[in-house]
Amino acid sequence: MKSDIVYPLNIGPVHPAFKEPIKFTFRIEGEQVAGVDIDFGYTHRGIEKIALERNYIQIIYLLERVCGICSFSHPLAYCLAIEDVAEIQVPDRARYIRTIIGELERLHSHLLWTGIAAHEIGFDTLFMYTWNIREKVLDCLEEFTGNRINYGMLTIGGVRRDITPENSETITRMLEYYMELYDRASEILLDDLTLRARTEGIGILSREQAEMFCAVGPTARGSGLLKDVRIDYPVNAYYDIPWLNPISPRDIGKEPIGDVYDRMAVRVLEIKQSLNVIQFCMENLPEGDINSGEGAVKIINKLKKLEGEGIGRYEAPRGEVCHYVILDNQEHPIQLKVKAPTYSNGFTWIPMLTNIEIADIPIVIASIDPCVACADRMTFIRKDGAKERYSWDYLHQKSIQKYKRSANQ
Amino acid sequence: MVYYYRCYNVIDNNRGTYVKKINYKHLKRSLWAYHMNTGSCNACDIEILATLMPRYDAERFGIKLVGSPRHADVLLVTGTVTEKIKDKILQVYQQVPKPKLVMIIGSCGATKGVFHESYAMAGPLDTLLPVDVYVPGCPPRPEAIIYGVAKAWEKLEEL
Numbered sequence: 267m268k269s270d271i272v273y274p275l276n277i278g279p280v281h282p283a284f285k286e287p288i289k290f291t292f293r294i295e296g297e298q299v300a301g302v303d304i305d306f307g308y309t310h311r312g313i314e315k316i317a318l319e320r321n322y323i324q325i326i327y328l329l330e331r332v333c334g335i336c337s338f339s340h341p342l343a344y345c346l347a348i349e350d351v352a353e354i355q356v357p358d359r360a361r362y363i364r365t366i367i368g369e370l371e372r373l374h375s376h377l378l379w380t381g382i383a384a385h386e387i388g389f390d391t392l393f394m395y396t397w398n399i400r401e402k403v404l405d406c407l408e409e410f411t412g413n414r415i416n417y418g419m420l421t422i423g424g425v426r427r428d429i430t431p432e433n434s435e436t437i438t439r440m441l442e443y444y445m446e447l448y449d450r451a452s453e454i455l456l457d458d459l460t461l462r463a464r465t466e467g468i469g470i471l472s473r474e475q476a477e478m479f480c481a482v483g484p485t486a487r488g489s490g491l492l493k494d495v496r497i498d499y500p501v502n503a504y505y506d507i508p509w510l511n512p513i514s515p516r517d518i519g520k521e522p523i524g525d526v527y528d529r530m531a532v533r534v535l536e537i538k539q540s541l542n543v544i545q546f547c548m549e550n551l552p553e554g555d556i557n558s559g560e561g562a563v564k565i566i567n568k569l570k571k572l573e574g575e576g577i578g579r580y581e582a583p584r585g586e587v588c589h590y591v592i593l594d595n596q597e598h599p600i601q602l603k604v605k606a607p608t609y610s611n612g613f614t615w616i617p618m619l620t621n622i623e624i625a626d627i628p629i630v631i632a633s634i635d636p637c638v639a640c641a642d643r644m645t646f647i648r649k650d651g652a653k654e655r656y657s658w659d660y661l662h663q664k665s666i667q668k669y670k671r672s673a674n675q
Numbered sequence: 676m677v678y679y680y681r682c683y684n685v686i687d688n689n690r691g692t693y694v695k696k697i698n699y700k701h702l703k704r705s706l707w708a709y710h711m712n713t714g715s716c717n718a719c720d721i722e723i724l725a726t727l728m729p730r731y732d733a734e735r736f737g738i739k740l741v742g743s744p745r746h747a748d749v750l751l752v753t754g755t756v757t758e759k760i761k762d763k764i765l766q767v768y769q770q771v772p773k774p775k776l777v778m779i780i781g782s783c784g785a786t787k788g789v790f791h792e793s794y795a796m797a798g799p800l801d802t803l804l805p806v807d808v809y810v811p812g813c814p815p816r817p818e819a820i821i822y823g824v825a826k827a828w829e830k831l832e833e834l
Contacts, residue, residue: 279760279763280711280712280763280767282740282742282743285710285712285717285720285724286712286715286717286720287712287713287714287760287763307759308714308757308759308760308763309712309714309715309716309754309757309760310714310757310759310795311714311755311757311790311793311795311796312790312793312794312795313790313793315793315794316790316792316793319792327789328789331716331718331783331789331790331813332716333716333717334715334716334717334718334719334720334721334814335717335718335721337716337718378721394728394729397724397725397728397729398728398729398730401725401728401730404725414722414814414816415718415721415722415814416718416813416814637717639714639715639716639717
């Protein structure tokens with residue numbers, strides 16, 4: 267309902283609706299949102315700067331802590347960037363193991379998201395249900411890598427632990443468990459009347475807007491963009507999978523309009539896709555080495571003699587992760603840039619949140635699966651509390667200066 | 676017979692002092708927790724939620740997350756304290772009624788952990804607030820978090 271009365275509504279930075287600190291300032295007309303301002307930066311930890319003081323192996327474990335949910339995607343993108351500079355060939359078995367763990371991570375992230383989305387609309391039974399079945403994939407990851415959340419599986423040029431026959435049995439059992447549950451779970455998530463009533467037709471992001479704001483991952487695919495780094499720029503074992511296609515709501519016979527329901531449908535279908543990819547990799551797992559067999563010191567010594575720049579791209583559960591490194595004959599990189607998916611997707615909140623009801627704010631915000639810890643790469647703190655606005659040209663000029671300087675050092 | 680009623684503090688807000696002495700005995704069960712993220716990477720946060728989910732089910736002990744610090748007995752803090760959120764954690768701490776406990780979940784809240792060289796840190800938390808229970812781990816397992824809450828009970832009994 268619209269009204270002439272306009273008032274501001276602050277949500278955050280500390281608010282029970284989001285698990286992470288982020289501040290929204292809404293301009294409310296009656297009960298409708300007329301505009302929104304977003305303030306990031308509360309979880310800025312300066313990871314890019316710390317990384318310049320650590321050696322190449324230590325950075326892998328630092329980058330796991332960029333985000334606890336994408337704790338495999340970030341170090342993988344970094345390893346791909348370093349392997350790009352050093353022209354290291356990853357053994358076939360390691361490529362498959364990387365794919366399996368990446369897909370297990372996607373599975374647990376999407377199950378986590380469906381639970382959070384159900385919680386945001388007050389459907390706590392579904393929240394408990396999905397988080398309960400999610401424990402199975404965490405058990406699998408724990409047996410496989412030794413930890414539930416931060417796996418520590420990657421090294422430059424391969425992985426650190428192999429899949430033993432006992433592990434493959436666990437994975438087979440896990441796949442059977444989820445295949446059995448999938449039909450029931452997708453029926454609840456996609457056909458339930460309550461969920462449909464709360465998610466259909468709200469938070470619309472049109473195809474043009476998704477292109478304009480450079481949306482990535484399920485957010486872009488929900489708007490009908492067929493965009494997936496696994497297919498467009500394949501790494502790991504994704505070369506070998508002929509049937510892998512970007513998921514779109516058309517797969518369940520629905521024309522995508524980019525609402526919350528479409529984004530949910532994409533994630534639910536991706537759960538099935540991940541299960542199929544894991545099954546494919548387990549059936550076709552090649553024999554051989556899992557890494558180059560060189561110790562950390564040898565790898566660092568090799569990278570110390572290199573210069574150049576490399577880029578690594580990988581499709582994290584939330585979208586494209588991109589890491590950029592510059593090496594210059596030193597024990598540590600002289601530049602590291604982390605580009606996380608929420609960095610792009612965060613701006614799609616502006617068209618999504620405009621002209622919705624106040625009650626829909628939590629589910630629309632949760633619908634892009636935000637990860638603030640991933641996105642907080644830069645912050646300005648001024649002691650006098652003054653606000654500054656920077657134009658596009660100014661920031662562009664600044665970034666050119668910065669990267670030129672570091673490349674010439 | 677065990678009485679499961681909650682004891683609300685009677686505080687003179689202007690002076691911040693107790694008007695009535697509180698019977699701590701009634702607070703030693705069913706702790707209500709308020710969770711605050713002060714720059715964590717989400718790993719500890721999802722482990723806290725996993726603790727409350729059906730597998731580990733800490734809610735059977737009466738532990739639950741509440742939406743406002745004013746309803747809480749325990750402040751669960753995850754993450755290292757960043758410069759930008761320092762004021763907010765101090766404000767939230769003021770809002771929790773006495774007697775209150777502060778629990779740090781995760782290594783980086785206790786020691787800055789892997790981010791120890793960072794320029795953006797105001798923590799570790801125990802330099803800003805009195806901390807009662809530390810749960811180390813990156814992230815700690817749900818069992819460790821339940822053990823930490825059990826330690827918090829013991830601490831409340833001593834008060």
